[in-house]
Amino acid sequence: MQLSIVIPLLNEKESLIELHDWIAQTMQSNHFLYEILFIDDGSTDGSWETIEKLSAEHTPVKGIRFLKNYGKSQALHAGFAQAQGEVVITMDADLQDNPEEIPELYNLIKNEGFDLISGWKKKRYDSVLSKNMPSKLFNWAARKTSGLKLHDFNCGLKAYHSKVVKNIEVSGDMHRYIPVLAKNAGFQRIGEKVVQHQARKYGTTKFGAERFMKGFLDLMTIWFVSKFGRQPMHLFGALGVLMFFVGFAFSIYLGIDKLFIHKTGRLITDRPQFYIALTSMIIGTQFFLAGFLGEIMVRSKKNENTYAISKKINL
Template sequence: MHSLSLVVPLHDEEDNVLPLTTQVQAAMAASPWPWQLILVDDGSRDRTLERIREAVASSPRHVRAVILRRNFGQTAAMQAGIDAARGSVIATMDGDLQNNPHDIVRMVRRLLDEDLDLLAGWRHERKDGFWLRRLPSKLANRLIALVTGVRLHDHGCSLKVYRGAVLRQVRLYGEMHRFIPTWMATVTAPERIREEQVSHFPRIHGRSKYGLSRTFKVLLDLLSMYFFVRFRASPGHFFGRIGLACGFAGMAALGWLAWLKLGEGAAIASRPLLLLAVLLVVIGVQFVCTGIVTEMLARTYFEAGAARTYLVRETLGGPGGGGAGSAGQRLPGSVERR
């Protein structure tokens, strides 16, 4: 018997919490699997936390909450919810009521029937503004597909369904929630990743947290993603290419200057090329040595779990999920209050 955990990160969504909970409960009435709803409060400053407490109190068997100490960002909040999830299947969605919870059961069925590890939602008919949301999203999807090689129509759609055992092998940092399909491709076969068209509604309550300000963060995370996808097993190849290119260029320039000095007796001390050549050699050595060491240390640091991207203040509600996990289980590094 499978079980389902639905993770919803929330930040300043006080008017959406209770309607969202109601919609999820109505949608999950058709679920043949035990299920739990995990609401993650990402340091909201409005009355979102109060609404979450009401939701947990009204349905403690199915609704659980993870309250973060401050605003860590959507990626960290999503990771906190995934860590708290106990289902064999994990679904994620936004808390702005723009996703349709009734799509989840259908997506879970397809995930299990076709033996997939990830089924990503595709907002085929988006109800967002064109210039601030749809156009940047379309450009970002094409850029992500070009750089990472994972070709999906809608990387930014939060409505996704995962096989829990595979998703738990992935750790999310920065703004990496939009790159989860790419991270999944590093631990599973690409043919086990598919997409499906889902419903999309216009935002009614609250204010969108997305905009052009996230563009630079996405670009930087995309560069990091490119590095870890292409050179995760051999990072020395990435830094080595840059270091060798700089080093060979510097050595070639030094060789040419040495030929001018020894063969023709030309003065080279006052030439800017001498300083540039020495600088290129030094840069090459630094890229080959320092870059590899620091990147490997950083990756080892995160993989070992020594650093967490969020801190939990308390958790609310029971385990849910029809006994998918132990009721006494705690989140790593969390303090649980009853």
């Protein structure tokens, strides 16, 4: 199979039929062998019933329904696990992504040799204050932290070689950083393409301003995981040794001062250096133990799904 189109959604009933017809028309006009995987992330508006109807009428349509709303990352994880295409396309279900971009995205992966192509919504139809400005700040921070020169990390329209989606684990709220996850997994041919962005036709956005705060926190998480996730002892152990050394040095100083310089001076416990030494050694020991426990957890970690599927269609 050439293409798998993975579409996570939450309460997008009004858009689904129009989106499907638009995708199908594009696929058929380009003679693609394809599948469409709708991942219903706990919709309550009848979206799943629409997916069932589409799957009954169109063989390429497949569906996964979550028991409740788990989040976009978990929806993508489930879709990636089921995708069978050589190239995997992700897009949003709100009609703001244009399916006519897919043939060129496919060509960049299949024929140009890219591992991942991220869309860049250069011209947006969102509110400047609530989305555009925070998005620019967020993307700037992501570029500086990750080293990837992408303009729009959060664009839902992306294309992947199948080996990428089968070798990364998208969890938490890490869907914003799939290019970073791919880079950390060893995939280096990551590019971007300017894509069209359309104004939302139905409903309202499911993401509020708080997503940017979560995004920045996730950015710090992924930076830490990429640097020290496999060997946490390299960070916590080093900090622990440094803090313990500082405390031990103060202890030596206090001992020498008491034994050889101010023999009849005040008690060691009356001096502030004593508490600096004690606190530093305790914190250093705790840091070292945190690194040790982190190493044990990394080596004993088992891959576990963080979502529950209630139904599947054509899978």
